[in-house]
Amino acid sequence: MTNHPHALDALAAADAAELEEILLEVCSSPHWAAAVAAAGPWSDREALLAANAAAMASLTTEDLRDAMAGHARIGTPVAGDATSEREQAGIRGVDRAVLDELREANAAYEAKFGHVFLICATGRTAVGMLAALRERLPSDAAAEAETVREELRKINDIRLDRLLDTF
Template identity: 80%
Template sequence: MTSPIDALDALAAAPAAELTETLLEICSSPSWAALVADSRPWSDRAELLAANEAAMAKLTVEDLNDAMAGHARIGKPKAGDATSEREQAGIRGVDSALLDELHEANAAYEAKFGHVFLICATGRTADTMLTALRERFPNDAATEAEIVRGELRKINDIRINRLLDESANS
């Protein structure tokens, strides 16, 4: 068993192509992956998480769209994708009427903003995600882009921590 520090060192020492592939599994924005990769080596987990935050702050709207393209629609985790299914665990076993409401609200959001509704779903119920979707629907595109940026950062933090923890425990 390796320690999280060893896992971090291994990630930082990975060949460029391998590191990029790993980072793109965390966030599908090539710009984000390049910015985080360029910030290595990281002395500790906090420094890698800070690199995520700094990279997220620099993403353009197009980069954010690239990042969102890697996420499943809320209420419809990607079949066979353990990450998607784990992150959207709050929709398991919910009433079909609530799922229908979530799908309808998603469709309206996507029609308005041109992309999936993105929220850090980890630990959230279907009800709280639907409430957040409805609360954010009146936003303008610029406001929503900044909220999405923050949600992506949270998701990336969770995925980075999981990667380091799983690597340390394998």
């Protein structure tokens, strides 16, 4: 992967409020954005991704809910939201029956855990996401929270890479 020195310099040059606003586009947790911003400037891509991992590890249950609030339900990307549509590209053209199963499984998951099913959907098919949802449904709340934390870290890594590519 490219080190993106120009992008890292541009992020370092942003004032604190602007940087946090940029980071909130990556992850909707204010705590995460503040923690990643505080770790800057980053010497390279790996340092930025390490800041993401450290920030994710520090999130409370409420912070995780803030982070999940920025994600669409699997199977229903937000129309007109390029990020949501790109990340859930695996549901395009899928059979209606699979979408119905996803909707039902999402409802069961949300009833149990009180939040949307979160998975790094990039590169996954609808059937694969449905299988993962069903696999995780029996988990207890503590185990699922850690799985969600790891999925969010992966999503943020992808989004940070994309952010670096935009500069």
